[in-house]
Amino acid sequence: MAERYEVVVIGGGAVGENVAGRVAAGGLRTVLVEKELVGGECSYWACMPSKALLRPGEAIMAARRTPGARAALSGDIDVDEALRRRDALASHWDDSGQVEWLESAGVDFVRGRARLVDERKVNVIEPDGSMRELEAARAVVVATGSVAAMPPIKGLAEAAPWDSRKATTARSVPESLIVMGGGAVGAEMAQAWRTLGSHKVSLIESQDRLLPGEAAVVGAALAQSFTDMGIEVRTGTRVVSVERRDGSIFAELDDGEVLSAQELIVAVGRKPATEDLGLESIGLQAGEYLRVDDRLCVVDVPAGWLYAVGDVNGRNLFTHMGKYQARMAADVILGKKALAWADATANTRVIFTDPQVAAVGLTAESARNKGLKVRSVEHPFGAVAGAAALGEGIEGHCELVIDEDRGIIVGATFIGPGAGELLHAATIAIVGEVPLERLWHAVPAFPTVSEVWLRMMEKYGL
Known part of the structure; x- marks a missing residue:
C-alpha cells in the first residue's frame, strides 16, 4: 500500500529543505526523499567548503593591503588548519543535524x-534495497539540483579529473593545477x-574573458588580479585532449601546446540531475531541465501537480535563488497568492574571488538585447573614503545600469574587497523599482564604501 502524503519532495538540498x-x-503532511546527504551540494560540496578554502587567502590579502597589519604576517598559511576548518563548515559530511x-x-x-x-506516485529504493511507495494528494516537487558537466574531450573521463566535488573536498594541496x-x-x-600553496595554476576559458556572463570589465579585472597572484590565465583557448600518465595530467590545447599538472579541475558548467528520476513514466525526457512557468509548475505535465525548483529547472543556478523559488512554489501549493519573478529580473550572484565580484539584474549588454534604453553610470570602487579605510591600493569598479524610460535601476555590478555586501541595496532598488529621484534621498553613511551610491547618483545628474 502506498503511503499517502499531501506533498512529496524529491531532493533534500537547501532548496528541497x-x-x-x-x-x-x-x-x-509532507515527506522529503534524499539519496545522499540532507543539505545537499551547497552544504557539503560547494558553497560552504569552497568559501572555507578561499577565506585564508582572502584574509592574507586583506592584511597585506593594510599598513601596520602587513608587518604581522610571517610564514605560510597553515593548510592543515584550513582544511580542518573546511571540514567543520561542511559538518564533516554528517547530515544528522x-x-x-x-x-x-x-x-x-x-x-x-x-x-x-x-x-x-513515487517509489523509493532505500539503502537496504527495500522499496517504499509514496503518493502525493496535492503535489510532487522535484528539487534534485544539478551535477558537474563533463565535456566530450578525448581522454578526459579516463584521466579521472577533479569535478567540483573533488575540488572542494581534496585532502591535500596539489603541487600544480590546471582549471x-x-x-x-x-x-x-x-x-x-x-x-x-599550489605553485603553478593555469586557468583556461574558451570564451574571450573570465566570467563571460558578466560585464566585460569584470573579466578584465579578475584576470589582472589572478595574474598578479601568479595564476596563468588563458582565454579564447580550448582543451582538445587529456591524458594522465606518470603521475601527471597532460592537457593539449587547440593551438597545439601541451600543459602538465598534478591535477585538473573540470568546471565548464552544470547539467540537471534528472537522469534517473523516472521522468519517462510521465512523458518527460530524462536528463533534461524541467521547464516551469512562473508558479514553478512543470509546463509539460497536465493537471498542475508536478513542480520543479532550483537548478533542476535551469532558470537560475544559484542556491539563494533556488531557495527563493522554493518559497514561491510552497506558497502556490498552499494556495497563497504567489508569483515567481525576481529570479528573472533581480537575480543576484557573488563570486568570492579577490577582488570579489557582485552583480544583480541585467548588464548593459543584456538590457539592450532586451530592447531597453539604458545608460551605465560608473565609479571606481576605491575612490571613496570607506575604501581608503580598508587599506592601500584598493581598486575595483562600480556600475549601475539605468532604464532611461522608467528612471529606475535594472542592473548593478560591484568589483572590490567585500563587494558582495553592497549588493542587497541594489537588489532592493531593482525589486522595488525605486525611482532614482527617490533613491537620491537614501544617504550613505560616512566613511563606508556605500558612498559609491552617492557618487553614481551625482554622475547621473541628480
Whole structure:
C-alpha cells in the first residue's frame, strides 16, 4: 500500500529543505526523499567548503593591503588548519543535524533513491534495497539540483579529473593545477588552491574573458588580479585532449601546446540531475531541465501537480535563488497568492574571488538585447573614503545600469574587497523599482564604501 502524503519532495538540498519546511509549516503532511546527504551540494560540496578554502587567502590579502597589519604576517598559511576548518563548515559530511531539523519542522524523511512511476506516485529504493511507495494528494516537487558537466574531450573521463566535488573536498594541496572553465567555480577554485600553496595554476576559458556572463570589465579585472597572484590565465583557448600518465595530467590545447599538472579541475558548467528520476513514466525526457512557468509548475505535465525548483529547472543556478523559488512554489501549493519573478529580473550572484565580484539584474549588454534604453553610470570602487579605510591600493569598479524610460535601476555590478555586501541595496532598488529621484534621498553613511551610491547618483545628474 502506498503511503499517502499531501506533498512529496524529491531532493533534500537547501532548496528541497526550504519547500518541504514551508509547506509543512502551512499544515500539509509532507515527506522529503534524499539519496545522499540532507543539505545537499551547497552544504557539503560547494558553497560552504569552497568559501572555507578561499577565506585564508582572502584574509592574507586583506592584511597585506593594510599598513601596520602587513608587518604581522610571517610564514605560510597553515593548510592543515584550513582544511580542518573546511571540514567543520561542511559538518564533516554528517547530515544528522539537518535530518533533526526536518523532523523538528514536521517533515517526514526517507533516505533513498526516488523515481516517479505514475501521476503523483513515487517509489523509493532505500539503502537496504527495500522499496517504499509514496503518493502525493496535492503535489510532487522535484528539487534534485544539478551535477558537474563533463565535456566530450578525448581522454578526459579516463584521466579521472577533479569535478567540483573533488575540488572542494581534496585532502591535500596539489603541487600544480590546471582549471578548465573561467566561470564562478573555476575562478574560485583556481584562487583557493593557489593561495593555499599550489605553485603553478593555469586557468583556461574558451570564451574571450573570465566570467563571460558578466560585464566585460569584470573579466578584465579578475584576470589582472589572478595574474598578479601568479595564476596563468588563458582565454579564447580550448582543451582538445587529456591524458594522465606518470603521475601527471597532460592537457593539449587547440593551438597545439601541451600543459602538465598534478591535477585538473573540470568546471565548464552544470547539467540537471534528472537522469534517473523516472521522468519517462510521465512523458518527460530524462536528463533534461524541467521547464516551469512562473508558479514553478512543470509546463509539460497536465493537471498542475508536478513542480520543479532550483537548478533542476535551469532558470537560475544559484542556491539563494533556488531557495527563493522554493518559497514561491510552497506558497502556490498552499494556495497563497504567489508569483515567481525576481529570479528573472533581480537575480543576484557573488563570486568570492579577490577582488570579489557582485552583480544583480541585467548588464548593459543584456538590457539592450532586451530592447531597453539604458545608460551605465560608473565609479571606481576605491575612490571613496570607506575604501581608503580598508587599506592601500584598493581598486575595483562600480556600475549601475539605468532604464532611461522608467528612471529606475535594472542592473548593478560591484568589483572590490567585500563587494558582495553592497549588493542587497541594489537588489532592493531593482525589486522595488525605486525611482532614482527617490533613491537620491537614501544617504550613505560616512566613511563606508556605500558612498559609491552617492557618487553614481551625482554622475547621473541628480
